[in-house]
Amino acid sequence: MAFNLTVEDSSPLVSYTPSGAWTDSPADDSLIQSYSDSSMHTTSAQGATATINFNGTGIWLFGANRPNYGTYTISVDGQTTTNGNATSGDPVFNQLLGSASGLDSGAHTVVLTNTGSGSAVDLDSFIFQGQVGSGGSISNITIDDTDSRFTYAPSDIDWEVVTRPNLNKNDTLHVTQTQGASATIPFSGNAVAVYGTVSPDHADIQVSLDGQNTTVQGGAGGFVGALHTQTLLYYADNLGPEQHQLVLSADQTPSTGQFMDVDAVTIFSSAEGNSSNGANNASPSSSNNGSKSASISRASRHIPVIVGAAVCAVVLTLLATFLLFIFHRRRQKKREPWVDHSTTPTLPMQQDMMETGHRNRDSSHFLDVKLSPGGRSSRPPEAVAFPTVSRSGSTRSYSSITPLIPKATSTTSQLDSPIPPPTVPPLIFRPSQSRDTGAGPMGTRAPSRPPRPPSLQLSPESWNL
Known part of the structure; x- marks a missing residue:
């Protein structure tokens, strides 16, 4: 691959002969600032040369054209390639004096010679084309x-x-x-x-x-x-x-x-x-040392790949171990039996249903009912929901809130629950014919069997609060 390098006239790659024939950037030249890097080498000596040694495949020489300048030649590897004239009515700078390209990659010698008599020529800079690979x-x-x-x-x-x-x-x-x-x-x-x-x-x-x-x-x-x-x-x-x-x-x-x-x-x-x-011109060291260094260099280029592969293997191993741990943890949790930690007391009916496979999901439906010394509860019963049982038609489903006892028709004030306390319908005895002629309480004859106790009606006033 080729690339270009720009070199100033003051580089040691250029040698000026004969000694003293060339002047470096004359202090009395009012146009020196017009040159590249404000620098140039000039000569008025006929036959004076500027020789450039370089390694590459091409070169381009630049200088100025001025009124007092004259003819020159450029040769590459001993062959004249340019016969030029740097004379100009007005000074112009950064002018191409001559070039050579398409050379074999390697060391070359270029010579700029002032061929004019009493005229000048200068070298401002040059560009050579290097190549690697x-x-x-x-x-x-x-x-x-x-x-x-x-x-x-x-x-x-x-x-x-x-x-x-x-x-x-x-x-x-x-x-x-x-x-x-x-x-x-x-x-x-x-x-x-x-x-x-x-x-x-x-x-x-x-x-x-x-x-x-x-x-x-x-x-x-x-x-x-x-x-x-x-x-x-x-x-x-x-x-x-x-x-x-x-x-x-x-x-x-x-x-x-x-x-x-x-x-x-x-x-x-x-x-x-x-x-x-x-x-x-500057060769590398001996072939043995070079081959050893090349082997070390090639081996060193593989080190990052090996280190990267090792790090990836460690990361993948840790990830697999973590996923396996999570899998076993979840599997173990699935195998653990379910335990009901509810502290709600179990009622008799609830116990029966739990034995048949049902379990209470909300213990808040059950009441803690206490009986007074007279046999009555100390507070009115509230609507109670039980799971479905086939014992009667009063309970419909697991989540039903239909009371087991019909609602009372009384409009008395409610206590703890918005549902009014239940009432028990009275028992009514109808007269019937009997061989016994004894008069009953309603003017008819009483039945042959012992009379039933009078009907019991419950009202809110009868509850002991």
């Missing part, structure tokens, strides 16, 4: 200098954290001038880009990627004439998906400055995890 998608992450994955040696106190808003990535920068100081970061990915600062007071930088060393310019020796931040210092691709180690250290010499800094590192990764087969 053979297809699919690509992702990138930027690791800031303050990230804990960085290790600074000899110790953290040998490095100073500088905060400069809008000048550095994430506004921070690690700077050192300690001899032999280094910054180390492990990573996994198919390509890596290192960003930092170049300046005349900076030392060259020694880059070690999986044991392969490369030295890049830090800005001394006339390479740059001013401070340039967020500059691409180093780039390497065609890396395997295994773990890599990047070490940056200052290569301080009497001819260079003493400072070195680290701003950020960007890691590019292919979704398929396979790198292309192009050449690479």
